[in-house]
Amino acid sequence: MPVVGVIGGGQLARMMVPPAVALGIEIRVLAEQEGSSARLAATQVGDYRDLDTVRAFAAGCDVITFDHEHVPQEVLRTLVADGVSVQPGPDALLAAQDKLHMRERLSAMGVPVPAWARVTTREELSAFLADNGGRAVVKTPRGGYDGKGVRVVDAADAADDWLADGPVLAEQLVDFRRELAQLVARRPSGELRAWPLVETVQKGGVCAEVVAPAPRASDAVERRAAEVATTIAHGLGVTGVLAVEMFETPDGHVLVNELAMRPHNSGHFSIDAAVTSQFEQHLRAVLDWPLGDTELIAPHAVMINVFGGLTDGQIAQALGHQPAAKVHAYGKSPRPGRKAGHVTAFGDDLDDVAYRARAAAAHFDA
Numbered sequence: 285m286p287v288v289g290v291i292g293g294g295q296l297a298r299m300m301v302p303p304a305v306a307l308g309i310e311i312r313v314l315a316e317q318e319g320s321s322a323r324l325a326a327t328q329v330g331d332y333r334d335l336d337t338v339r340a341f342a343a344g345c346d347v348i349t350f351d352h353e354h355v356p357q358e359v360l361r362t363l364v365a366d367g368v369s370v371q372p373g374p375d376a377l378l379a380a381q382d383k384l385h386m387r388e389r390l391s392a393m394g395v396p397v398p399a400w401a402r403v404t405t406r407e408e409l410s411a412f413l414a415d416n417g418g419r420a421v422v423k424t425p426r427g428g429y430d431g432k433g434v435r436v437v438d439a440a441d442a443a444d445d446w447l448a449d450g451p452v453l454a455e456q457l458v459d460f461r462r463e464l465a466q467l468v469a470r471r472p473s474g475e476l477r478a479w480p481l482v483e484t485v486q487k488g489g490v491c492a493e494v495v496a497p498a499p500r501a502s503d504a505v506e507r508r509a510a511e512v513a514t515t516i517a518h519g520l521g522v523t524g525v526l527a528v529e530m531f532e533t534p535d536g537h538v539l540v541n542e543l544a545m546r547p548h549n550s551g552h553f554s555i556d557a558a559v560t561s562q563f564e565q566h567l568r569a570v571l572d573w574p575l576g577d578t579e580l581i582a583p584h585a586v587m588i589n590v591f592g593g594l595t596d597g598q599i600a601q602a603l604g605h606q607p608a609a610k611v612h613a614y615g616k617s618p619r620p621g622r623k624a625g626h627v628t629a630f631g632d633d634l635d636d637v638a639y640r641a642r643a644a645a646a647h648f649d650a
Contacts, residue, residue, distance in 0.1 A: 285309060286571055289341060291332050292351025293320030295614040295623070296547050296563075299555065301325050303564035309571075313351075314341045321614045322351070335359050342368045349524060349570045350546050353380040354427075371472070371523040371570035372545045379520050380545045383453045384425045390540055393519045395512055397540050398531075399456035406447065410440035412454045422446065423453040434489065458539060460531035464498055464505075465550035466513040467562060469525045469578075471569040476517055479558060479578045481509045484529070484550050490623075494587040496553045496580065499634060502536060509538050516543065525566045527551060549589070549623075554578075556610040557585035557630040584637045585630035588645040593618025594625045602627070602647040609644035624648075 293315025424433035480497035527548030551562035560576030629641035
């Protein structure tokens with residue numbers, strides 16, 4: 285049976301373990317430290333930025349995939365030159381690693397994105413602000429996530445500290461109705477499947493809640509979101525799961541905000557509420573196995589993120605009060621604001637499903 289190596293020991297690697305076991309796949313994890321979330325499969329602890337460490341890890345694997353997008357390009361490209369199957373490949377991952385590169389590639393494909401500019405000086409930021417109503421979003425090209433590396437600015441000197449380190453991405457401050465996410469999975473041979481479009485609710489720049497399918501989404505919005513994600517997946521040559529985070533504008537259009545080339549927080553509902561979870565699908569895709577059905581098993585599903593920590597007592601209370609809810613703990617030490625787990629509920633009535641998910645999540649510390 286194949287051996288899949290996952291670089292990164294976080295909760296995404298952890299959640300790949302059950303479907304790997306079910307499919308008879310051997311899964312190995314290169315974790316950043318002892319005691320990682322994916323410690324049950326952590327066969328090696330080391331620095332994913334060190335070429336020799338990653339080479340040694342990859343030597344025993346049939347395919348290498350990722351818990352995060354931070355492995356340096358020079359490491360990825362050396363693995364490919366060594367003949368290692370890296371899925372997704374370096375060219376695709378670059379669009380998830382570098383926001384300026386992403387905007388350039390998506391714009392070239394004709395994908396709808398907010399107005400944007402590569403900004404290298406205070407004067408260029410001033411000009412962008414003048415052209416976009418006096419306010420804009422500024423992002424560091426690399427390293428930002430969950431609200432980090434993102435600022436809303438209304439003054440030309442508001443990004444001076446970031447500009448000292450190089451160019452930044454300036455974007456139109458979009459007037460949006462809500463945030464959506466479209467997940468698809470693609471395998472090297474080109475087969476692609478999409479899950480239902482979902483609505484994501486952010487708090488403090490971090491995803492707090494996901495509703496599947498997105499309530500009151502028009503057929504046109506659903507079709508356009510799926511078309512956009514499909515265009516990106518094929519255009520960039522993505523393999524595995526691709527999450528496309530979007531804004532829905534008041535006039536019913538979608539604009540691409542961010543990309544993730546791995547299982548994503550917005551797809552966690554699929555573990556319990558879809559025929560094929562994003563984690564099983566990712567494994568099937570990177571191995572170029574036939575992809576699974578992505579339909580929901582119930583009309584509605586709601587996923588709530590849990591922050592801080594989860595104790596066994598809290599889990600028992602949540603399960604006792606909401607026996608139809610599904611609780612997932614990530615095995616992380618408690619820390620304020622840290623994603624420690626999630627809760628999912630599904631069923632026929634959206635209001636009831638949302639109530640059950642929120643009631644179960646209320647047992648955990650924020």
